[in-house]
Amino acid sequence: MSLSDLRVSSPAHLVAVVPYLLGFHPRDSLVVVGRRDHALVFAARQDLPLPEVPLAELDAYANRIAAVVARQSVDSVVLIGYTGGQHSGAALVAAVGDALLELSIPVGEQLRVADGHFWCYLCTDEKCCPPAGRPYADEAAEVRAVAGYPVHANRAAMVASIAPVTGAAREAMLRATAAADRRLDLLCARTATGPGRLLGALRRAGSRAVGAAMARHRVGGTLDDDELAWLTVLLAHDPVSEYALNQAQGLGWEVVLWSDVLRRARPELAAVPAVLLAFTAWRIGQGALASVAVDRALATDPSLGIARLLDDVLTDGIPPSALDEPSAA
Structure with missing residues (x-):
């Protein structure tokens, strides 16, 4: 399965695909997925900074991420925060979104993923984004069946492989x-x-x-x-x-x-x-x-x-x- 072969049909489908783009299940991470002509052409992961990081440092981190994305010639991007515990990742997602918009790169979905569910950072409609989040297990099973290569539990497991x-x-x-x-x-x-x-x-x-x-x-x-x-x-x-x-x-x-x-x-x-x-x-x-x-x-x-x-x-x-x-x- 190649990036250019994928046609993502929904946010749940995209969330299920991301581990196969990276080779492992991300955690405490920001994942940036780029599209061009409706195809996925770029995916990158960065660690989420600690919540107490100063705003100026967070903005500098976001600008570095945006600069890498700008070199990809993408039409739009999706930002996904993979989180756990009390760390929502919202601050970095918002900062990267702002930095990308300053570079005239459209930002589509801004999603949070945790414990097998996902939410939209910007959605306040509980019918669309219930408090418990929306599951994506069915889509994950479908992607796993056609991927053709393994996805690891985390980056350390990928290195060990x-x-x-x-x-x-x-x-x-x-x-x-x-x-x-x-x-x-x-x-x-x-x-x-x-x-x-x-x-x-x-x-x-x-x-x-x-x-x-x-x-x-x-x-x-x-x-x-x-x-x-x-x-x-x-x-x-x-x-x-x-x-x-x-x-x-x-x-x-x-x-x-x-x-x-x-x-x-x-x-x-x-x-x-x-x-x-x-x-x-x-x-x-x-x-x-x-x-x-x-x-x-x-x-x-x-x-x-x-x-x-x-x-x-x-x-x-x-x-x-x-x-x-x-x-x-």
Whole structure:
């Protein structure tokens, strides 16, 4: 499920969709969702500040959020406060709404979500917004059935979901990767002399391995240890990593694929799978997961150019829709 594929039919539907845009269920957060031509093209989350934050600091925080939204070329936005306890989030929602209006960005719904219910911050009609709020469980079940990728309980759970495997699974992958190293050595030894022929052999082996992995995950399958290890040693070579990036479509099952590869890859081979996960997550609108994956890539290989580029893209708030915009002449 991609941002651009969604057509939200109601506030309840939007509230149900948001965790799938982020990759986890937000809490104590402001979520900004941007629309263009009736499609969702942007979603971002920020922590709610403490209630006692001074007004000037709150306004500065709101202006920074509005500046990021302004770079997204959206037609309108919806503001959603995910709250709990006594913290309503109303002050930040109002401040961000004002900052966006000053930038001529229309603000649509302003919603509060807590405990499986939602309210409109501005509505005083109890028939529309009863004191107990309106549930959205039915819409959430519908979205969950078609999403194609998991949503986590919170951000910490999302981070843990791509942590390296441990124990017996790690030992099995280390053995499989050692065997894959030997297999790659044999491939190189069998290839006729000359760098062009070797690159060609790597491209052919890599395209087959990437294609097989994508075909397996497209139908809900997984790779065994030997298949995944072979994929990771090939991805360490530029022709294969470039091919894999060019195949990325921004689909839910790709998040599952590259998350699995990242978790099981031998540590020094994790950078490229992390980039592939980051790129796919960014394409699908999961900026939080993309950011975590980029951090993993840079921790493994700080000099990896594509990881540094993706880090800049995420920091600057460049939306995935930028890929579809024609280049300037």
